[in-house]
Amino acid sequence: MILNLRPHITEEERDQVLAQVSHVTGHPSLLPVEIEGRQVLALDASHFDWEARSMLAGLPGVESIIPIPTPYKLVSRHFKAERSAIVVGNGAYCNPVTIGGTELPTIIAGPCAVESRGQILLTASAVKSAGAHILRGGAYKPRTSPYQFQGLGIEGLWLLAEAREATGLPTVTEVMEPELVETVAQYADLLQIGARNMQNYPLLRACGQQRQKRPVLLKRGLSATITELLLAAEYIVASGNPNVILCERGIRSYDTATRNVLDLTAIPLLNELTHLPVIVDPSHATGKSSLVPTMARASIVAGSNGIIVEVHCDPDQALCDAQQAITPYQLRYIAQDAINLARFSPHTRESERLKTDPEPVQAHLLSKR
């Protein structure tokens, strides 16, 4: 259930709403969040009786009540039917890019990790030329072993910011702990929460409550269900930051022929369930550079709002995930095709269909009997 609070609600009315919500849910810390100018408060009403519902509806501070049948509330299309468009980057250091809504697919590209000044500047320039809109690059790297390269840390953030200034591309980089959220938000335009941290709730909350309200790129966990992914996004939104972009990056399976199994069906499914933009990471999903361009193209047709790919000017020399990086040369063709393929995606397909085919096919077929 979502409570739409009254536009000019008094502090007293607000406190009354919070007290009653805390009373009926037994959950003391729920707070209203502002989404597109509205103050709303989401809660789980699945165990409410009629009395609780009508009591809440009757509070002076509550304008209306939106029943939401799913466990996730604010990210659901029941709450908001039109697709969200999220702006990444601001005019000061880079050219803002919009992901989602009715935009053409966004290309996010760059190295797995920021390795050196030369590497990130060269790659930034190369991916820009190839058609990328946003630069990716890891400064803090989550690695399975403590003995693997862990990223350049704060120095990596500085270099990434320098590459942004040089190219005008907004940047995305991973943040791994709550304490570093504000720091990373200072240097990057889009905060990535990695697959291993999808259910790191303190981190999700910290990204929701950050001062600068940088949008968040939330990657699906290695074996997260669609519902769990949406509930993780709900944590961020319910903490105050409505700008979340989801990312399918492959799930774990029994077959080791590819690094993960790209669950591409998740794209149209998520587009049915949520208004948030969804992108695909074909690099981590496949783990094999020869498969990346093909799956990047297929992602666009599946309705992805963009792709995030690992690009390295000299993949054989990459410090991490070398075997899945493509070259700027390959990226160029993907970027070109993305534009052409976008018109086959379900986003544009539906309306086009109605325009070009007024004649009812089914009736026509039945007459053949």
Added chain:
Amino acid sequence: MILNLRPHITEEERDQVLAQVSHVTGHPSLLPVEIEGRQVLALDASHFDWEARSMLAGLPGVESIIPIPTPYKLVSRHFKAERSAIVVGNGAYCNPVTIGGTELPTIIAGPCAVESRGQILLTASAVKSAGAHILRGGAYKPRTSPYQFQGLGIEGLWLLAEAREATGLPTVTEVMEPELVETVAQYADLLQIGARNMQNYPLLRACGQQRQKRPVLLKRGLSATITELLLAAEYIVASGNPNVILCERGIRSYDTATRNVLDLTAIPLLNELTHLPVIVDPSHATGKSSLVPTMARASIVAGSNGIIVEVHCDPDQALCDAQQAITPYQLRYIAQDAINLARFSPHTRESERLKTDPEPVQAHLLSKR
């Protein structure tokens, strides 16, 4: 290892080859098969020493030896680099259709099960009008429960043959046991081996040895690896029938949001590993009709040689798998898009690229340094 036998090998030489192969492999029943006019004999040479190899190479009946590093031999691209094109149907009852090679995507459509004369004739006509090339329809249905509808059996085969004659569409239907292979081959043009039977070795062998050499549509098992799928195909080919079409139909995962997880990356991966055509079944993969058209389109871009979809003129009344059937109306758009999307698939993409982009992108980017 594959032994290329001499074109005009004598019976004595052949017996000598078989005796020696049986001796070094300890596998008494390996036989040569004829593929594109050549007599070849595949075997597992992974444990051979140098002596065994040179002994086989030196036999009078052996023209040459092809080393194959993978456990599957005859289906590997190491054996045959160019993509196989397989003809379904012959001129007597229907219009032959070629799947694979350089052909445009093939659309296979029809009901989950043949339910009645009216239903199959109407659907056949409807899918033909919508652009389908082959008619599908189950006569023998593998059902999880013995209390579910099990198909019309032989009567279903008769009705399917009648629909073929009425429309000219070749047909595909499932065969579930070795004893019925010849019967089904009499009435249908393409024999389907279902996911549950992918490792039913007597059935695979029976489909390989059948008299009429109908091509076989082999569906990937519910949790089969890519290697296991190719080895299952190898059983059919090594038994004498080189005409196998592979089908990705979703694999089992922990998430119940969709019926299965469509492993679309398997398409470009299989295209790297095997010369056999590969198609996609988005109906069983997703289990949800609203997702089928999108995933059908994405499949073509991923390099699928075709799709097999469940179509029902009145999905709500279908006797099985109602929730995943699309209408002929929807099929029509998929079929149209399939043609347009084929040029984005990796099959055509590579050559096109070379033609349209002679200028080396990478060099250009590097000069920016």
Added chain:
Amino acid sequence: MILNLRPHITEEERDQVLAQVSHVTGHPSLLPVEIEGRQVLALDASHFDWEARSMLAGLPGVESIIPIPTPYKLVSRHFKAERSAIVVGNGAYCNPVTIGGTELPTIIAGPCAVESRGQILLTASAVKSAGAHILRGGAYKPRTSPYQFQGLGIEGLWLLAEAREATGLPTVTEVMEPELVETVAQYADLLQIGARNMQNYPLLRACGQQRQKRPVLLKRGLSATITELLLAAEYIVASGNPNVILCERGIRSYDTATRNVLDLTAIPLLNELTHLPVIVDPSHATGKSSLVPTMARASIVAGSNGIIVEVHCDPDQALCDAQQAITPYQLRYIAQDAINLARFSPHTRESERLKTDPEPVQAHLLSKR
């Protein structure tokens, strides 16, 4: 729903029942089966209205109706609460062994495959001395690759029968195709349906309808759910053979550290859901001989009615699955421990508990408040 037919039902009444059942289910081929002297007919009544139910209940041939809430009927504990005890082997060639009911755990042991007369006779004698009750050995082997050893076939059956005669141990061996069911039933006392064939419905039916009514050992499929396993058993029972033993043998997972993941919790769960005996195959589940003894012991405590293990007198020389075979020496300790561990299993634990602990623990604790 299960219909209990009247003890001395006339043929006319029987036909009437069948006609009505066929009418309301739309399933023409359901037949009554005899279970413990009763004629019963199971069907899926989930879509029945009140009228259909009362019509069936009112038929002269129907004595009573048992509602069964699960999709499986005859194998459910709703149909039969006490645990089934199934006899393997008859007095002519071997010593009969009872699996299930209140029996101590049954030890089934032997080689993966019958390889030679010497090997099977030696192993049979060794496993008998070590405490085994039933001899296992594959004559027809389902192998992933057509180039692997496929078993000795009919010769393997002969050798197995000879080992039975020599030791008095009943035997179990795999049957892979419907056509061979009667042949295998002639030489072996327990017919094994392998994991790959769990949903091979013609094979399940053939094992249900065989003349000799040999009991069937049904292995869980590589990624079969518990419900699917029970429905596969239902196929056999509904075809006329109530003597089915289930076998957990590991399921497929993302981790390759062991061959499969032994789902040991399936044992107590199946014991809640079905009256059929359940055994465990720790050899295929773990794939590693060092883990087999430990998991065999754990299986007994989990409530398994027995274990089936691969034993080889010289594991390093085994023609298949060498790395998972244990020696007769190791088997001996497992067999001894199995007897001691049986009293910790849930089968015996419940009653013992009541005897030894009349004093209510919970009340005692509460008084401490």
Added chain:
Amino acid sequence: MILNLRPHITEEERDQVLAQVSHVTGHPSLLPVEIEGRQVLALDASHFDWEARSMLAGLPGVESIIPIPTPYKLVSRHFKAERSAIVVGNGAYCNPVTIGGTELPTIIAGPCAVESRGQILLTASAVKSAGAHILRGGAYKPRTSPYQFQGLGIEGLWLLAEAREATGLPTVTEVMEPELVETVAQYADLLQIGARNMQNYPLLRACGQQRQKRPVLLKRGLSATITELLLAAEYIVASGNPNVILCERGIRSYDTATRNVLDLTAIPLLNELTHLPVIVDPSHATGKSSLVPTMARASIVAGSNGIIVEVHCDPDQALCDAQQAITPYQLRYIAQDAINLARFSPHTRESERLKTDPEPVQAHLLSKR
């Protein structure tokens, strides 16, 4: 590779070692840790050439070099063959408990979440009477939905500490973020890292570097491999805290019949690979209270050093995970059986076997030939 540093290494020598290690690994932050009085430094030497190895071995500060073939080093049995015994709790507030080594199984029990003063005090007393050695109880709860009960937080820690003082039981509770590690370590004796945080590297490091060196209970991730679990433990140990206890709590699978699949084979496997103690959580693994006692018993036989179970005096009223909590009454029988079953575990089985069976079984059998 592990470098054993010289006992009285000078600061200069130490700096030289660090400089050289940093040079050859390219990993600037590796530091020696003290384990059982030795200063050791682990690193990944898989890409080292002979020169690098001998250079490190020749450094004045390096006493010896231990090659470790696995990606995890300090937790490997290659580094330490004898099983680690880890003490939980100190004498000031509670009775210390040793987990691992040659100890009998440890019983950890208590509610999912601390809900109120009355509930935790009653439960603590009840589980103590029933035979538990350590009290569990969640103060900070990771919940899939932001709208679920999130735990009492710091107040929960206070109540847990009070229950410890009342009963003398050491306590374990979950810590979810690096910033709270010191706080939780102040109130609890064993820090739990939950399944969702198994790869939360900043949290692992914080638990390794904490001032009080509380032992850590590391739960296996929902779909973590055995290698990933051991590498996560390595993060903690390499950060300075050698006291890590591993916990198998079920992995995610395709079957929803149980909450997770308890991978019990992981216990003997981990016992082969690591010297760290391993325990089992049958509550989260099965998710169903009727299955918990059986799987708890099976765990002990599999070689588990203990179990952690959810106990609630009135399960139906539990605020979270109600359906998987057992009662103190049930716990009592599990605790009794654990002692009796311990002698069947692989830890004690091996030596016992040698004592009771000097006669070589295999030879005896072979003589039958």
